[in-house]
Amino acid sequence: MLSWLPEDVSSYGPQIDRLFAVIYYVTGATFFIVQITLLVFVVLYRYRPNRRATYTHGNTALEIAWTIAPAILLVILAFVSRNTWAEIKQRIPPTDFVVQVTAKQFNWELAYPGPDGKIGTDDDFTMDNDLHVPVNKTVRLILKSRDVIHSFFIPNLRFKQDLVPGHEIPAWFKALKPGKYEIPCAELCGFGHSGMKGWLFVHTQEEYDAWARENHASPTGGAAAPKES
Numbered sequence: 001m002l003s004w005l006p007e008d009v010s011s012y013g014p015q016i017d018r019l020f021a022v023i024y025y026v027t028g029a030t031f032f033i034v035q036i037t038l039l040v041f042v043v044l045y046r047y048r049p050n051r052r053a054t055y056t057h058g059n060t061a062l063e064i065a066w067t068i069a070p071a072i073l074l075v076i077l078a079f080v081s082r083n084t085w086a087e088i089k090q091r092i093p094p095t096d097f098v099v100q101v102t103a104k105q106f107n108w109e110l111a112y113p114g115p116d117g118k119i120g121t122d123d124d125f126t127m128d129n130d131l132h133v134p135v136n137k138t139v140r141l142i143l144k145s146r147d148v149i150h151s152f153f154i155p156n157l158r159f160k161q162d163l164v165p166g167h168e169i170p171a172w173f174k175a176l177k178p179g180k181y182e183i184p185c186a187e188l189c190g191f192g193h194s195g196m197k198g199w200l201f202v203h204t205q206e207e208y209d210a211w212a213r214e215n216h217a218s219p220t221g222g223a224a225a226p227k228e229s
């Protein structure tokens with residue numbers, strides 16, 4: 001089922017994929033029903049000599065039906081997706097691992113807390129485009145933008161979130177499989193947009209610790225959370 005999707009390595013990926021499948025099949029079926037009806041009508045009511053066009057005011061019952069049916073369908077989809085939305089977008093599981101992502105034309109700037117465990121201080125470790133995290137660890141992101149709206153998209157994690165200038169948007173993910181995954185920008189943000197991408201490196205804990213030690217990013221593999229304001 002939907003085997004063309006990128007490999008899912010996210011803790012909440014299966015929920016997203018299930019919703020995606022439901023919406024995909026519902027809208028796909030609707031598409032075919034509408035297009036087939038259109039074709040049938042085109043043939044059925046095509047021009048024929050000696051046939052006069054009829055003038056109609058429409059059919060009230062039919063119009064009410066095709067307004068209410070899709071409305072009910074959309075409300076059902078909204079309820080079906082409610083829990084997933086709350087779990088992924090509204091509740092951030094507790095974690096001591098925080099990375100700040102600042103988008104700018106045309107790079108992702110990643111900031112890790114330094115030895116003091118806080119982001120926004122002089123000892124932060126920053127780098128462009130490469131995001132390193134340990135596997136099976138809840139990673140909290142602080143998403144910011146320096147110029148225009150960008151969208152931080154990690155298809156393998158089923159993660160996508162806009163970064164809006166003037167806002168700090170919290171988000172999270174947990175990667176379940178070590179590997180290297182693409183982070184494209186998914187919001188047209190200027191001339192360099194198509195080249196704007198980074199890479200997510202999901203390491204084993206030991207690998208991550210070694211990387212962090214080398215880069216003074218965070219001593220334990222888990223950086224302390226920045227102070228809540």
Ligand SMILES: [Cu+2]
Nearest residue numbers: 150185189196
């Ligand atoms: Cu961008």
